[in-house]
Amino acid sequence: MNEAKKKNYVGLMSSIFAIIVGLLFGFVVLIISNPSQALPGFLTILTGSFTHGLKGVGQVFYYATPIILTGLSVGFAFKTGLFNIGTPGQFIVGAFAAIIVGIRGGFLGNAQWIVAVIASMIAGALWALIPGAFNAYFNVNVVIACIMMNYIGMYFVNFSVKGSKVLFDSLRNQSLPIAKTAQIPKMGLNVIFPDSSINGGFFIAVIAVIAIHILLNRTTFGFELKAAGFNRDASKYAGMNEKRNVILSMMIAGALAGLAGGLLYLAGSGKHIEVVDVLASEGFTGISVALLGLSNPIGILLAGLFIAYITAGGFYLQLFEFSTEIIDIIVAVIIYFSAFALIIKTFMERLDKKRNGGKKA
Amino acid sequence: MEYIIEMLGITKEFPGIIANDDITLQIKKGEIHALLGENGAGKSTLMSVLFGLYQPEKGMIKVKGKEVKINSPLDANALGIGMVHQHFKLVHNFTVLQNIVLGMESVKYGLMEMKEARKKVVALSEKYNLFVEPDALISDITVGMQQRVEILKMLYRENEILIFDEPTAVLTPQEIDELMNIMKNLTKEGKSIIFITHKLNEIKAVADRCSVLRRGKYIGTVEVKDTDKQAMSEMMVGRKVNLKIEKKDSKPGEVVLDVIGLTVNAKKEGHTKSVVNNTTFKVRRGEVVCIAGIDGNGQSELVQAITGLSGMDSGKVLLNGEDISKKSIRYKNTHGMSHIPEDRHKHGLVLDYTLGENLVLQEYFTPEFQKNGFLKFKKIEEYAKKLIEKYDIRSGQGSITSARSMSGGNQQKAIIAREIDKNPDILIAVQPTRGLDVGAIEFIHKQIIEQRDNGKAVLLISLELDEVMNLSDRILVIYEGELVADLDPKTVTIQELGLYMAGSKKEEVK
Structure with missing residues (x-):
């Protein structure tokens, strides 16, 4: 598929353009806030992840795992014509389901972590089922329903954790640690990246990326979902069951976001559900990742790694008396420019058409 | 003879394709000049050059004998050139009056002053017989009236040269007639009109001269009264075209589609009348049954109810004797029903x-x-x-x-x-040739007749009377959701058909 390849190439170029502009903008911010330290600070953003050698690289993969999955959730839903802004809610509900199994499921033995991961996916899927079904049967806007579900999810989890004697650590105002057998195995990654928090979760994320890629591009199911995404009327005309498809694609998206929550809280890195009234930032970062990756599964994998990479590097900015928020600014600018990237994409496509003679059938 | 507009040797290239190749177009004052060509012949590009949207590589434009440079639609406007686009450019939640003055509002003490504008608009609409309701919202008025608003917009700006880009594509037959009258009135008042179209009937009806483009090249200009449709279509397509379809007599066989008492109630609030009212008809193998009618008389709803795109409120649809009223679209698709939809996009x-x-x-x-x-x-x-x-x-x-x-x-x-x-056993084709050029229409008509000759049933819904008369073996006329006539195209005249379509004649349909 020649055309598809070309499309990917143009998309990649525009994302890279966005990244370069974003980084340059970050550099300008550094110069403005402290000119003398700007250059070393900037180099730190680019190379900070390597400060501690392989451990640092391992951390990048660890940070990337959940945001790749939430990005995949947003990107997948987007390909099917839905804007899943409900990732923070699905994420935290997934995490909650995972820690219930992680704390209480000791009887499952070595299968405990697997059950916990599956539980996170089911919880996320069910959380997304609600806006999906509302949209399919009552024509309720997915975005609005998802935003509602975000808050309901966050308060529901806070309330449940706090109200449960068996899950709540009242000293630290957070959930209790999960059992050892509920932690996701390192799968040998700790040998390559010693002392880092990386674990088998990254493999699971990569498998999810591949699975979604195949689902979207190779299967009849993906064919239907994408058709509905591009043109819901035409998919109805062609006899596809659009109601069922909306619900299923929301559920898959929710399962991915739930899985993101599960993997993060089962990582064994000392992460607990804290009882604070804040929506999970990993959920929203997923939107950035999906935008930068142009909703393409492989693109999302790379975008997730990249954002994790500069975020990890950004921690070291403090050495130069910069605040780490600069990384957030850079990411924000990159996202702005990935929106511009769409303009650049059309511009490049036009350029491309010119070169090819702009033939119209 | 002096020309009001001259476009001389216009060449506009897009990388790899020459959209306009050395085209010359000369418009006399007070004439209706048709610009004829197939889709992609370069008509729109040429008009965009005249309207200042594109700059030509070669050639010059003269307005009233003076060479001008048109760099933007604003320049075009200043030279008195106005355009009604195929897809209207109106603000839907503004009133008619607000749309007309948009961009030229008169202001008094920093406030909008609409009184003068209203007077002027009312005067214009009376002078040219352009009936509009100044205070109606655009979203509430018919397409025909929206078009009149666009025309008034040009007149309000005192444009002398009016470009109509395929103005009839969205209109009903009556509205088309009305538009033709309006255009004639406008030229009587000294306006000049460029009329872009690929419908030969309309050119024959109103245009004085006609310039033909084919694949970016200028083919020629003819006096419309000295030429016939056949000659013009040959100029446009570049080969002989069969405007009349040759077909054998139909041999109707068994019933494929049987629609019994189908009713669709109005969905809009405040409307109690059914959109489709108790329609009953049969389509047999080997015949083309056409449902003729003016747009908006329930054709779309009838077809959507049969195909399942939207619901029906009562009645039954049988396909090969099997009740499919409650079946899914997928079931119908895979059990012998094909549907060429009204809106291909x-x-x-x-x-x-x-x-x-x-x-x-x-x-x-x-x-x-x-x-x-x-x-x-x-x-x-x-x-x-x-x-x-x-x-x-x-x-x-x-x-x-x-x-x-x-x-x-x-x-x-x-x-x-x-x-x-x-x-399929039955092919349901809704306006299969809408917006297409002669070559494509010819091809599609052939395909439909071939289906019929292969013993398939065809249900055709069309707004074009020529198509109805040419293709069908039986004509059902729909008026306000009811079938009001079952006619034989061999014996009925277009005038008679028009009476049924307008609801002034009725017969019992068995």
Whole structure:
């Protein structure tokens, strides 16, 4: 598929353009806030992840795992014509389901972590089922329903954790640690990246990326979902069951976001559900990742790694008396420019058409 | 003779394609000058050059004998050139009056002053017989009135040269007649009109002269009264075209589609009348049954109820004797019903899919194209290649061309290929030739007749009277949701058909 390849190439170029502009903008911010330290600070953003050698690289993969999955959730839903802004809610509900199994499921033995991961996916899927079904049967806007579900999810989890004697650590105002057998195995990654928090979760994320890629591009199911995404009327005309498809694609998206929550809280890195009234930032970062990756599964994998990479590097900015928020600014600018990237994409496509003679059938 | 506008030797290139190749167009004052050409012949490009949207590489434009440079629509406006676009450019939640003065509001003490404007608009609308309601919202008025608003916009700006870009494509036959009268009135008042179209009837009806473009080249200008439709269509297409379809007598066989008492109630609030009221008819093998009527008399709703795109409130639809009223669209698609939809972009195609993917849009799930839920891309490509060849679908890159990049005629051909190749028992074709040029229309008509001759049933819904008279073996006339006549095209005249369509004549339909 020649055309598809070309499309990917143009998309990649525009994302890279966005990244370069974003980084340059970050550099300008550094110069403005402290000119003398700007250059070393900037180099730190680019190379900070390597400060501690392989451990640092391992951390990048660890940070990337959940945001790749939430990005995949947003990107997948987007390909099917839905804007899943409900990732923070699905994420935290997934995490909650995972820690219930992680704390209480000791009887499952070595299968405990697997059950916990599956539980996170089911919880996320069910959380997304609600806006999906509302949209399919009552024509309720997915975005609005998802935003509602975000808050309901966050308060529901806070309330449940706090109200449960068996899950709540009242000293630290957070959930209790999960059992050892509920932690996701390192799968040998700790040998390559010693002392880092990386674990088998990254493999699971990569498998999810591949699975979604195949689902979207190779299967009849993906064919239907994408058709509905591009043109819901035409998919109805062609006899596809659009109601069922909306619900299923929301559920898959929710399962991915739930899985993101599960993997993060089962990582064994000392992460607990804290009882604070804040929506999970990993959920929203997923939107950035999906935008930068142009909703393409492989693109999302790379975008997730990249954002994790500069975020990890950004921690070291403090050495130069910069605040780490600069990384957030850079990411924000990159996202702005990935929106511009769409303009650049059309511009490049036009350029491309010119070169090819702009033939119209 | 002095020309009010002269476009001399205009050449406009887009990389790889010459949209306008040394084109000369001369418009006399006070004439209606038709610009005729197939889709993609360069009509719109030429008008965009005149309107300042594109700059030509070569050539010059003279207005009233003076050479001018038109760099933007504002320049064009200043020179008295106005344009009614095919898709109107109106603000839907503004009133008619607000739309007309938009961009030229008169201001008093920093506040809008509408009194003068209203007077002027009312005067203009009386002078030219352009009836509008100044205070109605655009979203509430008919397409015909929206077009009158566009025309008033030009008159309000005191434009002398009016460009109409395919103005009749969206109008009903009555509104078309009305527009023709308006255009004649405008020229009587000294305005000059450029009329872009590919409908020969309309040129014959109003135009004084006609310039023909073909594939970016200027073919010639003719006096309309000295020429006939056949000659003009030959100039446009570049070969002989059969305007009249040759067909044998029909031999109706068994009933394929049986519609019994189908009723669709109005969905809009405040409307109590049924949109489709108790319609009963049969379509047999080997005949083309046409439902004729003025747009908006329930044709769309009737077809959507039969095909399942939207619901029906009572009645039954039998396909080959089986009640399919409650069946899914997929069931109907796979049990002998094909549907060429009214709106090819809304329903017919997924524009962001490739041509190949669109050709299997209803069959991707069959064992031929999938195995265990995985698509067989090779098979899809082979099948697409077969259809592309068989139905002469032209596209840049064959089966991997995105449907969006194809021309309207070829998009429609793709839909027709997909629907006919399913080998249906009944083909339901809704305005299958809307907006297409003569060559494509000829092709599609042939396909429909071929279906009939192969012993299939065809239900045709059309607004074009020529098409109705040419293609059908039986004409059912629909008026306000009811079938009011069952006519034989061999014995009925167009005038009589028009009376039924307008609701002034009625007969019992068995």
